[in-house]
Amino acid sequence: MKRPGRNGFTLLELLLAISLVALITASLMGGVNLGRRSWETSRASEALDEIESAARAVSSLVARSFLVHPEQTQRGQSEPAPVFLGAATFCRFVMLSEGGAQWGGLILTEIGSEGGDELAVWTKIYRPQEGLAPTRATMRKTVLLRGLAALEIAYFGAPQQDQSPAWSGGWRNAGALPTLVSVKISARRLGRILEAASTVAIRQR
Numbered sequence: 001m002k003r004p005g006r007n008g009f010t011l012l013e014l015l016l017a018i019s020l021v022a023l024i025t026a027s028l029m030g031g032v033n034l035g036r037r038s039w040e041t042s043r044a045s046e047a048l049d050e051i052e053s054a055a056r057a058v059s060s061l062v063a064r065s066f067l068v069h070p071e072q073t074q075r076g077q078s079e080p081a082p083v084f085l086g087a088a089t090f091c092r093f094v095m096l097s098e099g100g101a102q103w104g105g106l107i108l109t110e111i112g113s114e115g116g117d118e119l120a121v122w123t124k125i126y127r128p129q130e131g132l133a134p135t136r137a138t139m140r141k142t143v144l145l146r147g148l149a150a151l152e153i154a155y156f157g158a159p160q161q162d163q164s165p166a167w168s169g170g171w172r173n174a175g176a177l178p179t180l181v182s183v184k185i186s187a188r189r190l191g192r193i194l195e196a197a198s199t200v201a202i203r204q205r
Helices: 011-063
Strands: 084-086 091-098 104-114 118-125 140-146 148-157 166-168 171-173 180-189 192-201
Touching (some): 011 091, 011 104, 011 140, 011 192, 118 148, 148 171
Antiparallel strands (some): 091 104, 118 140, 148 180, 180 192
C-alpha cells in the first residue's frame, strides 16, 4: 500500500528555515550597523580635524606677533596707539612673515569672524603711519573655517607695568604684547557643536 505524498513542510523544517533566515538577517544588519558607525566616526574625526587645523592656523599667526612702535598720527591722540589690539571675538596685531603664500616682512593681521559663521584672517602690508587703523575693507581676506558657532580669545599678561599678569578678555597695550593667547573655536558639524582649543606663547622681542 502506497503512502500518500507530503504537501508542504513539517513544523520542524519550518522552524529551521525561520531560524536560518533570522540568523542571516541579524548578521547582515550587524555588518550594516558596524559600517554605519565606522562611517560616522570617520566623518566626526574629519570634522574635528578641520576645526583643530583652524585653531592651529590661528595660533601659528598669533605666535608671530611682532612688537612695533607705530608713529603717532596727527589726530590729537592723547594716548599712544596700541601694538596689539585684542577682544574676546577678534584680535589685530602686526606679525613677522617670511613670505611664501603671504607677503614678506611686517604684516598687519586681524583674526575674527565674518557674517557670524566664518572664521577669517585679514592681512595687509604694515605701514607705521597707519598703525592698526586700516579697515577690513582695505585688507586681503582669507577664510579659515565655515560654519563657525563661536570664537573665544583670552589674553594673559600684565596690561600695564604696575599690574600683575592675569587672564583677561581683552588687550590694548602700547608697549607690550600678551604673554599667552588662548583660542577656542566652536563650529557646527554633523548636527552638533564641535570645539577645539589652543594656547600659544608670544615671544617678547
